[in-house]
Amino acid sequence: MIASLFAAQACAPSECFAxxxxxxxxxxxxxxIGAAIKVVTETNIVHAALYLVVVLAGVGVNYLILQAEFLAxxxxxxxxxxxxxxxxxxxxxxxxPMGRSDDLDNAKLRPAGIGAAVMLLVVLGGALLSSxxxxxxxxxxxxxxxxxxxxxxxxxxxxxxxxxxxxxAALIGAIVLARRD
Amino acid sequence: xxxxxxxxxEYLTVLILGGVGAALVGLLLGASHLLRPAxxxxxxxxxxxxxxxxxxxxxxxxxxxxxxxxxxFVMFDVEAVFIFPWATRLEAYGxxxxxxxxxxxxxxxxxxxxxxxxxxxxxx
Numbered sequence: 035m036i037a038s039l040f041a042a043q044a045c046a047p048s049e050c051f052a053x054x055x056x057x058x059x060x061x062x063x064x065x066x067i068g069a070a071i072k073v074v075t076e077t078n079i080v081h082a083a084l085y086l087v088v089v090l091a092g093v094g095v096n097y098l099i100l101q102a103e104f105l106a107x108x109x110x111x112x113x114x115x116x117x118x119x120x121x122x123x124x125x126x127x128x129x130x131p132m133g134r135s136d137d138l139d140n141a142k143l144r145p146a147g148i149g150a151a152v153m154l155l156v157v158l159g160g161a162l163l164s165s166x167x168x169x170x171x172x173x174x175x176x177x178x179x180x181x182x183x184x185x186x187x188x189x190x191x192x193x194x195x196x197x198x199x200x201x202x203a204a205l206i207g208a209i210v211l212a213r214r215d
Numbered sequence: 216x217x218x219x220x221x222x223x224x225e226y227l228t229v230l231i232l233g234g235v236g237a238a239l240v241g242l243l244l245g246a247s248h249l250l251r252p253a254x255x256x257x258x259x260x261x262x263x264x265x266x267x268x269x270x271x272x273x274x275x276x277x278x279x280x281x282x283x284x285x286x287x288f289v290m291f292d293v294e295a296v297f298i299f300p301w302a303t304r305l306e307a308y309g310x311x312x313x314x315x316x317x318x319x320x321x322x323x324x325x326x327x328x329x330x331x332x333x334x335x336x337x338x339x
Contacts, residue, residue, distance in 0.1 A: 054223065055223055058223070058266070076272075082276075097224055098223075099223065101222050101223075103304075104299065104300055107296070107299055109255075110297050111292055111295060111296055112292055112293060112296060115292050115294040116288065116289040116293070117289075119285050119288065119289070120285065120289060123282050123285045126276060127282060129276075129334065132274040132275060132276050133272060133274025134274075136336070162328070179300050179303050180303050180304055182300050183300035183301055183303055183304040186226075186300060186301070186303060187295075187301070187304070187308055187311075187312060191315065195315070195317065195318060195319060195322075196298070197297070198294075198318070198319045198320075198322040198323055199322055201290055201293060201294065201322075201323055201326070202322050202323060202325055202326045204290065205286070205290045205323070205325060205326035205330070206285070206329055208265075208283075208290075209283065209326075209329065209330050209333060209335055210288040212282065212283050212286060213333065213335060213337065
């Protein structure tokens with residue numbers, strides 16, 4: 035399986051991953067796995083949040099490898115920019131232990147964690163293989179961001195404007211909840 | 216022209232730029248590490264705070280007075296996500312796109328006005 039990851043595939047260059055893309059994915063996946071393990075084993079909760087940045091950035095790079103440029107920008111902007119800020123603010127606003135606290139990593143629960151990870155792998159892998167096992171992905175050569183913008187400003191114009199009302203409602207709700215009085 | 220490998224090759228520039236940046240920082244810090252004299256004393260590694268000895272550790276919980284700004288930032292971050300694809304096609308849409316995006320931004324600006332009028336933007 036790993037050998038096939040790095041092997042050149044027998045299809046046209048524009049239709050499938052080239053070897054550099056596979057190598058980039060391999061490096062990115064290794065970094066993500068390492069950082070993800072650090073997220074759950076780190077005893078400093080702020081460091082765990084910062085390792086989560088590495089994992090989310092790896093997801094963004096994966097989107098770039100899949101040529102989903104807009105998704106990658108969204109990943110970097112919203113997840114790394116906004117969600118991590120909320121995480122860090124949540125840590126600072128609540129009575130979360132700052133600094134080193136050894137009870138954040140429970141070594142006794144590690145076998146259970148490994149079991150859950152294997153089960154998740156089996157379920158997700160099985161779902162992916164049964165749904166897309168025989169499908170060959172064909173990458174569109176068109177600029178996906180432009181196509182997305184055209185879809186938003188033609189077909190989905192009303193939903194797009196409704197999104198602004200929804201964001202406004204979320205914003206006002208957040209302010210109402212955040213005010214102490 | 217714009218095949219899969221060409222797309223990734225464009226991002227190779229980003230990778231090279233990042234690599235050059237990291238190498239430059241490593242080179243400068245490494246050179247200064249080699250050149251400077253190193254006489255380690257415990258006092259030198261203390262946190263400098265106006266010449267006063269620091270009290271406690273660096274990991275303490277501080278009161279955050281500006282968390283409403285973080286909430287506002289998240290909202291306008293999501294707004295920016297919608298502006299990016301629009302910017303790629305701005306010329307094609309012309310006035311229509313400008314008006315539509317104007318409505319979108321205006322509705323969200325109402326939230327900022329609300330926050331302002333409620334006084335949550337003030338430093339307490």
